[in-house]
Amino acid sequence: MQIAEVRRFPVKSMLGDAVPDAWVDHRGLVGDRLWAVCDADGKLGSGKNTRRFRRMPGLFRLRAHAGEPVPIVELPDGRCFAADESAGHRAVSEVLGRPVTLVAETTIPHHDEGPVSLISTAALRALTGMCGGEPGGGDVDPLRFRANFLVDVPGSGFPEDDWFGRRLRVGRDVVLRVVRPLTRCVMIDMAQAPAVGRNDLLKALAERREMTFGVFATVERPGRVAVGSDVAFED
Incomplete structure:
Protein backbone atom coordinates (compact mmCIF):
# COMPACT_ATOMS: atom_id res chain seq x y z
CA MET A 1 0.00 0.00 0.00
CA GLN A 2 1.12 3.54 -0.73
CA ILE A 3 -0.07 7.10 -0.24
CA ALA A 4 -1.63 8.22 -3.53
CA GLU A 5 -2.79 11.71 -2.44
CA VAL A 6 -2.17 14.08 0.44
CA ARG A 7 -4.79 16.79 0.98
CA ARG A 8 -4.88 19.67 3.42
CA PHE A 9 -7.83 21.97 4.15
CA PRO A 10 -6.59 25.11 5.93
CA VAL A 11 -10.15 26.33 6.59
CA LYS A 12 -12.73 23.75 7.64
CA SER A 13 -15.37 22.94 4.99
CA MET A 14 -13.78 25.12 2.29
CA LEU A 15 -11.97 23.67 -0.70
CA TRP A 35 -9.33 27.77 10.90
CA ALA A 36 -13.10 27.70 10.46
CA VAL A 37 -15.97 29.96 9.46
CA CYS A 38 -17.89 31.04 12.56
CA ASP A 39 -21.54 32.11 12.61
CA ALA A 40 -22.89 34.90 14.81
CA ASP A 41 -23.89 32.40 17.52
CA GLY A 42 -20.52 30.65 17.56
CA LYS A 43 -21.35 27.59 15.45
CA LEU A 44 -18.78 26.52 12.87
CA GLY A 45 -19.52 26.28 9.16
CA SER A 46 -19.98 22.69 7.98
CA GLY A 47 -22.04 20.49 5.70
CA LYS A 48 -24.27 19.36 8.56
CA ASN A 49 -26.16 20.70 11.57
CA THR A 50 -25.02 19.50 15.00
CA ARG A 51 -24.48 20.98 18.43
CA ARG A 52 -21.15 22.43 17.23
CA PHE A 53 -21.66 22.84 13.49
CA ARG A 54 -24.06 24.64 11.18
CA ARG A 55 -24.65 23.78 7.56
CA MET A 56 -23.64 26.76 5.44
CA PRO A 57 -24.37 26.36 1.72
CA GLY A 58 -21.76 28.13 -0.37
CA LEU A 59 -18.63 27.08 1.50
CA PHE A 60 -17.48 25.04 -1.50
CA ARG A 61 -17.38 28.25 -3.53
CA LEU A 62 -14.42 29.28 -1.38
CA ARG A 63 -10.91 27.85 -1.42
CA ALA A 64 -8.29 28.10 1.30
CA HIS A 65 -4.55 27.91 0.70
CA ALA A 66 -1.80 27.50 3.26
CA GLY A 67 -0.14 30.78 4.19
CA GLU A 68 2.07 32.34 6.83
CA PRO A 69 1.11 33.29 9.44
CA VAL A 70 -2.53 32.58 8.46
CA PRO A 71 -4.30 30.85 5.53
CA ILE A 72 -5.30 32.71 2.40
CA VAL A 73 -8.97 32.53 1.35
CA GLU A 74 -9.78 32.74 -2.35
CA LEU A 75 -13.24 34.02 -3.36
CA PRO A 76 -15.17 32.89 -6.47
CA ASP A 77 -14.15 36.09 -8.28
CA GLY A 78 -10.47 35.41 -7.66
CA ARG A 79 -9.91 37.93 -4.88
CA CYS A 80 -7.77 36.68 -2.01
CA PHE A 81 -7.71 37.69 1.64
CA ALA A 82 -5.77 36.65 4.71
CA ALA A 83 -8.00 34.67 7.07
CA ASP A 84 -7.65 37.31 9.80
CA GLU A 85 -8.39 40.28 7.51
CA SER A 86 -11.64 42.11 8.33
CA ALA A 87 -12.31 42.91 4.66
CA GLY A 88 -12.08 39.19 3.96
CA HIS A 89 -14.63 38.44 6.67
CA ARG A 90 -17.04 40.86 5.03
CA ALA A 91 -16.42 39.37 1.60
CA VAL A 92 -16.96 35.80 2.84
CA SER A 93 -20.15 36.95 4.58
CA GLU A 94 -21.41 38.30 1.24
CA VAL A 95 -20.71 34.99 -0.50
CA LEU A 96 -22.48 32.98 2.21
CA GLY A 97 -25.33 35.45 2.70
CA ARG A 98 -24.87 35.64 6.46
CA PRO A 99 -22.58 37.50 8.87
CA VAL A 100 -19.56 35.34 9.66
CA THR A 101 -15.97 35.64 10.78
CA LEU A 102 -13.00 33.32 10.34
CA VAL A 103 -11.57 32.00 13.59
CA ALA A 104 -8.53 29.99 14.56
CA ILE A 119 -9.85 6.46 2.35
CA SER A 120 -8.66 3.78 -0.07
CA THR A 121 -8.69 3.42 -3.84
CA ALA A 122 -10.23 -0.03 -3.37
CA ALA A 123 -13.22 1.47 -1.54
CA LEU A 124 -13.63 4.11 -4.26
CA ARG A 125 -13.79 1.34 -6.85
CA ALA A 126 -16.38 -0.51 -4.74
CA LEU A 127 -18.49 2.63 -4.41
CA THR A 128 -18.19 3.20 -8.16
CA GLY A 129 -19.56 -0.31 -8.66
CA MET A 130 -22.52 0.56 -6.44
CA CYS A 131 -23.34 4.00 -7.86
CA GLY A 132 -21.40 4.49 -11.08
CA GLY A 133 -18.40 6.71 -11.65
CA GLU A 134 -18.15 10.41 -12.29
CA PRO A 135 -20.15 11.84 -15.22
CA GLY A 136 -16.94 12.62 -17.07
CA GLY A 137 -15.62 9.09 -16.54
CA GLY A 138 -13.48 7.35 -13.96
CA ASP A 139 -14.13 6.20 -10.41
CA VAL A 140 -15.88 8.32 -7.80
CA ASP A 141 -13.61 11.32 -7.18
CA LEU A 150 -5.84 8.48 -0.17
CA VAL A 151 -4.23 5.06 0.21
CA ASP A 152 -3.64 3.04 -2.93
CA VAL A 153 -4.91 -0.49 -2.20
CA PRO A 154 -5.29 -3.18 -4.90
CA GLY A 155 -8.63 -4.76 -5.68
CA SER A 156 -12.15 -3.62 -4.87
CA GLY A 157 -13.98 -3.71 -1.57
CA PHE A 158 -13.79 -1.85 1.71
CA PRO A 159 -10.43 -2.83 3.21
CA GLU A 160 -10.65 -0.06 5.82
CA ASP A 161 -13.27 -2.17 7.61
CA ASP A 162 -10.40 -4.39 8.77
CA TRP A 163 -8.20 -1.53 9.98
CA PHE A 164 -10.03 -0.60 13.18
CA GLY A 165 -7.77 -0.66 16.21
CA ARG A 166 -4.67 -1.38 14.13
CA ARG A 167 -1.50 0.67 13.82
CA LEU A 168 -0.43 1.93 10.41
CA ARG A 169 3.12 3.02 9.69
CA VAL A 170 3.13 5.69 6.99
CA GLY A 171 6.51 6.48 5.50
CA ARG A 172 9.57 6.14 7.70
CA ASP A 173 8.29 7.89 10.80
CA VAL A 174 4.54 8.37 11.14
CA VAL A 175 2.45 5.84 13.06
CA LEU A 176 -1.34 6.12 13.08
CA ARG A 177 -3.87 4.25 15.19
CA VAL A 178 -7.11 3.67 13.26
CA VAL A 179 -10.08 4.37 15.53
CA ARG A 180 -13.35 3.87 13.64
CA PRO A 181 -15.26 4.58 10.43
CA LEU A 182 -16.13 8.11 9.33
CA THR A 183 -19.82 9.00 9.20
CA ARG A 184 -20.65 10.95 6.04
CA CYS A 185 -23.01 13.84 5.33
CA VAL A 186 -24.59 15.52 2.31
CA MET A 187 -21.29 17.21 1.42
CA ILE A 188 -20.14 14.13 -0.51
CA ASP A 189 -22.87 14.75 -3.10
CA MET A 190 -22.25 18.49 -3.43
CA ALA A 191 -20.41 20.00 -6.38
CA GLN A 192 -16.82 20.86 -5.56
CA ALA A 193 -14.70 21.60 -8.59
CA LEU A 202 -25.01 9.41 0.56
CA LYS A 203 -28.18 7.43 -0.15
CA ALA A 204 -26.13 4.39 -1.17
CA LEU A 205 -23.93 4.63 1.92
CA ALA A 206 -27.00 5.02 4.13
CA GLU A 207 -28.63 1.94 2.64
CA ARG A 208 -25.57 -0.32 2.57
CA ARG A 209 -22.90 1.04 4.91
CA GLU A 210 -24.67 2.87 7.75
CA MET A 211 -23.52 6.15 6.15
CA THR A 212 -19.82 5.39 6.67
CA PHE A 213 -16.90 5.61 4.25
CA GLY A 214 -13.23 5.70 5.18
CA VAL A 215 -11.75 5.89 8.66
CA PHE A 216 -10.15 8.32 11.03
CA ALA A 217 -7.00 7.77 13.03
CA THR A 218 -5.07 9.29 15.88
CA VAL A 219 -1.35 10.04 15.64
CA GLU A 220 0.94 7.93 17.79
CA ARG A 221 4.19 9.09 16.23
CA PRO A 222 4.60 12.30 14.20
CA GLY A 223 6.70 12.91 11.11
CA ARG A 224 6.52 13.64 7.40
CA VAL A 225 4.22 11.92 4.89
CA ALA A 226 4.59 12.30 1.12
CA VAL A 227 2.85 11.02 -1.98
CA GLY A 228 4.43 7.63 -2.61
CA SER A 229 5.08 6.89 1.08
CA ASP A 230 4.64 3.21 1.92
CA VAL A 231 1.79 2.23 4.23
CA ALA A 232 2.07 -0.95 6.31
CA PHE A 233 0.57 -2.50 9.42
CA GLU A 234 2.69 -2.47 12.55
CA ASP A 235 0.72 -5.15 14.37
Missing part, protein backbone atom coordinates in the same frame (compact mmCIF):
# COMPACT_ATOMS: atom_id res chain seq x y z
CA GLY A 16 -8.31 22.94 -0.02
CA ASP A 17 -5.24 21.75 -1.88
CA ALA A 18 -3.54 18.53 -2.87
CA VAL A 19 0.05 18.79 -1.69
CA PRO A 20 3.16 16.66 -2.37
CA ASP A 21 3.86 16.15 1.32
CA ALA A 22 2.87 17.32 4.79
CA TRP A 23 4.11 17.21 8.33
CA VAL A 24 1.95 15.32 10.80
CA ASP A 25 1.88 16.06 14.52
CA HIS A 26 -0.40 14.76 17.26
CA ARG A 27 -3.16 17.15 16.17
CA GLY A 28 -3.05 15.86 12.57
CA LEU A 29 -1.65 17.39 9.39
CA VAL A 30 0.02 20.66 10.31
CA GLY A 31 -2.29 23.50 9.30
CA ASP A 32 -5.23 21.25 8.42
CA ARG A 33 -8.64 22.67 9.43
CA LEU A 34 -6.90 24.99 11.85
CA GLU A 105 -8.85 26.81 16.61
CA THR A 106 -8.52 27.25 20.36
CA THR A 107 -9.13 24.49 22.89
CA ILE A 108 -11.72 22.48 20.91
CA PRO A 109 -10.48 20.87 17.67
CA HIS A 110 -12.24 21.77 14.44
CA HIS A 111 -12.12 18.17 13.18
CA ASP A 112 -15.48 16.45 12.84
CA GLU A 113 -14.33 13.16 14.34
CA GLY A 114 -10.57 12.78 14.53
CA PRO A 115 -7.15 14.14 13.60
CA VAL A 116 -6.38 12.23 10.38
CA SER A 117 -8.81 10.84 7.79
CA LEU A 118 -8.06 8.08 5.28
CA PRO A 142 -11.75 10.98 -3.85
CA LEU A 143 -12.02 14.77 -3.46
CA ARG A 144 -15.65 14.31 -2.44
CA PHE A 145 -14.58 12.75 0.86
CA ARG A 146 -12.05 15.43 1.84
CA ALA A 147 -9.67 12.83 3.28
CA ASN A 148 -6.14 13.73 4.30
CA PHE A 149 -4.73 10.55 2.80
CA PRO A 194 -13.98 19.56 -10.59
CA ALA A 195 -16.53 17.08 -9.16
CA VAL A 196 -20.12 17.93 -10.15
CA GLY A 197 -23.18 17.67 -7.97
CA ARG A 198 -24.99 14.35 -7.65
CA ASN A 199 -27.59 12.85 -5.32
CA ASP A 200 -26.85 9.15 -4.96
CA LEU A 201 -23.68 8.64 -2.92
